[in-house]
Amino acid sequence: MERTLIGELSAHVGEEVCITGWVDVRRDQGKMVFFDFRDRSGKVQGVCLPGSEALETAKETGKEYVVRVEGVVNKRPEKNIVADRQNGDIELEVKKLTIVSKAATLPFDTDAELNLDTLLDYRPLTIRRERERAIFTVQREIVAAFREYLDSQGFTEFQAPKLVGDDAEGGAGVFKVEYFKDRNAYLATSPQLYKQMMVGAFERVYAAGPQFRAEKHATTRHLNEISMLDFEMGFIKSHEDVMRMIEGVLQHTTKRLAERAQDAFAATGATLPLTPESFPVLKLREAQKILGAAEEPDLEPEQERAICEWAKREKGSDFIFITHYPVSKRPFYTMEDENDPGFTKSFDLLFRGVEIVSGSQRVHEYDMLVEKIRAKGLDPEKFSFYLMAFKYGLPPHGGIGMGLERLTQKYLGIDNVKEATLFPRDMNRIDVLLSSSIPDESDDA
RNA sequence: GCGGUGGUAGCUCAACCGGUGGAGCGCUUCCCUGUCACGGAAGAGGAUGCGGGUUCAAGUCCCGUCCACCGCGCCA
Numbered sequence: 001m002e003r004t005l006i007g008e009l010s011a012h013v014g015e016e017v018c019i020t021g022w023v024d025v026r027r028d029q030g031k032m033v034f035f036d037f038r039d040r041s042g043k044v045q046g047v048c049l050p051g052s053e054a055l056e057t058a059k060e061t062g063k064e065y066v067v068r069v070e071g072v073v074n075k076r077p078e079k080n081i082v083a084d085r086q087n088g089d090i091e092l093e094v095k096k097l098t099i100v101s102k103a104a105t106l107p108f109d110t111d112a113e114l115n116l117d118t119l120l121d122y123r124p125l126t127i128r129r130e131r132e133r134a135i136f137t138v139q140r141e142i143v144a145a146f147r148e149y150l151d152s153q154g155f156t157e158f159q160a161p162k163l164v165g166d167d168a169e170g171g172a173g174v175f176k177v178e179y180f181k182d183r184n185a186y187l188a189t190s191p192q193l194y195k196q197m198m199v200g201a202f203e204r205v206y207a208a209g210p211q212f213r214a215e216k217h218a219t220t221r222h223l224n225e226i227s228m229l230d231f232e233m234g235f236i237k238s239h240e241d242v243m244r245m246i247e248g249v250l251q252h253t254t255k256r257l258a259e260r261a262q263d264a265f266a267a268t269g270a271t272l273p274l275t276p277e278s279f280p281v282l283k284l285r286e287a288q289k290i291l292g293a294a295e296e297p298d299l300e301p302e303q304e305r306a307i308c309e310w311a312k313r314e315k316g317s318d319f320i321f322i323t324h325y326p327v328s329k330r331p332f333y334t335m336e337d338e339n340d341p342g343f344t345k346s347f348d349l350l351f352r353g354v355e356i357v358s359g360s361q362r363v364h365e366y367d368m369l370v371e372k373i374r375a376k377g378l379d380p381e382k383f384s385f386y387l388m389a390f391k392y393g394l395p396p397h398g399g400i401g402m403g404l405e406r407l408t409q410k411y412l413g414i415d416n417v418k419e420a421t422l423f424p425r426d427m428n429r430i431d432v433l434l435s436s437s438i439p440d441e442s443d444d445a
Numbered sequence: 446g447c448g449g450u451g452g453u454a455g456c457u458c459a460a461c462c463g464g465u466g467g468a469g470c471g472c473u474u475c476c477c478u479g480u481c482a483c484g485g486a487a488g489a490g491g492a493u494g495c496g497g498g499u500u501c502a503a504g505u506c507c508c509g510u511c512c513a514c515c516g517c518g519c520c521a
Contacts (some may be wrong), residue, residue: 027483030477050478082478087485088481109470110458111482117513118456173520190521215520216446218513222520301517358521401521416514428512 001070001123007041010090012073019044019092020100022128023065026058033058033398037069037092044087046071052096063102063110064128068098080233116416123423123431133140134264135420139408141261145253146229147390153206155231155244160191162210166382173214187212190401193234196333196362197389199397203337206231209224216427220416221406225425232362232399239335239345239361241319242398246349246357250319251275259409268413271317273352280315281342283324284308297329305353308366332372335361337397345398352410361402367392 001018021039035046048058071094080089173185198205241400311320324343334344346360409420418424
């Protein structure tokens with residue numbers, strides 16, 4: 001018999017169907033047994049009535065067993081209807097129950113709050129939990145919204161390389177790769193330079209993919225491997241055009257989540273953010289004045305939290321742009337504001353207390369860019385590949401980089417970014433997959 | 446890297462001023478014909494992260510070490 005998805009059972013009342021999935025719960029009543037069955041589309045209650053042929057199998061079928069069930073979809077009697085639950089008005093009367101795969105007892109409580117260590121040590125299993133499925137459903141929708149919106153705005157997606165040459169840029173800690181002959185190679189910390197080159201051909205581009213930072217930090221918001229959402233756009237008037245675009249991305253994201261991830265938000269107890277038509281904007285110095293803080297080159301984490309509270313209270317927004325960071329604090333490709341010398345046409349976007357986006361207008365004029373590289377104490381020679389794009393005509397442009405895990409974390413009000421990361425890597429955590437004992441087929445060649 | 450807090454049953458936690466460890470959930474066995482976190486009865490399960498020290502006696506105090514969480518630093 002053809003498989004029917006659990007989510008579609010309500011259209012088959014009175015019919016004989018076959019479902020496959022997992023046992024979510026078994027409630028053994030002695031002469032009869034109840035189940036909750038689960039597949040990718042949802043859950044449904046199954047009943048093994050007294051005298052049923054399936055009863056014997058039902059008794060030995062535990063949580064997480066993979067099963068195939070043949071049965072009849074029945075309307076539930078009035079008194080047994082459970083409101084507020086998927087398929088709460090129907091149930092599957094089990095006629096035939098087949099165990100497809102047995103399952104050992106789970107080493108943690110399915111519904112309880114778990115310590116982060118437990119959650120991640122048992123990741124292959126904890127992703128089955130309702131809360132975790134909700135988190136990564138939201139994450140998928142965020143990525144989909146990013147692509148969908150930028151596609152509608154004439155952007156082209158491209159694959160940025162993850163292995164890059166000399167660490168010409170300095171800055172963030174890099175992972176060195178020992179492989180390439182007579183050359184140092186590193187894992188990419190950003191697709192920045194490649195995005196800019198791509199503007200020369202496609203004007204508007206974006207890239208979504210992993211980036212690597214070899215920094216020994218232990219915070220609730222840092223990871224050594226992150227999923228970055230980056231875009232870069234040509235023919236802009238200023239960094240404000242870039243700000244409008246990321247605003248559009250996030251408005252679209254909130255809208256899409258409201259339409260398609262309501263269940264996930266309900267499952268995590270999160271609320272959708274206040275996402276106004278245009279986000280409040282403050283220069284860094286203005287923000288510091290509001291907070292009564294000194295004019296430092298950047299905001300402290302505590303100040304980021306405080307200014308976000310201000311934006312929510314005073315402007316009804318969970319998002320706020322902070323612009324005009326000093327030249328010293330920003331990378332060489334950031335354009336200085338001719339109307340505000342010493343400060344850049346750059347911005348961070350803060351969301352619910354943390355920085356989720358960095359962006360700016362970039363320097364597009366060749367001679368000025370060479371000069372800026374020198375001013376940062378770097379060698380333009382090492383940037384010749386990159387500079388080629390500028391030497392042969394690149395329009396005014398700008399763009400952003402956005403951390404997917406942080407964005408997911410903040411959309412759902414999660415405390416630690418690692419909870420919003422499927423397989424987080426940090427100094428002390430990398431999956432043990434027995435990789436050293438698994439032969440690599442490509443080695444045989 | 447620095448500071449704070451913590452590490453006790455499979456999970457989540459409790460154990461006062463030092464006196465040979467408990468609960469809930471889970472697990473095992475039995476009972477249960479409408480449950481939906483089913484319910485009921487009984488039971489198993491622990492060298493208290495690791496190493497040293499103080500003490501008649503250490504989960505508890507001291508030193509070291511490892512790990513985790515939180516904050517900071519760092520962070521194109």
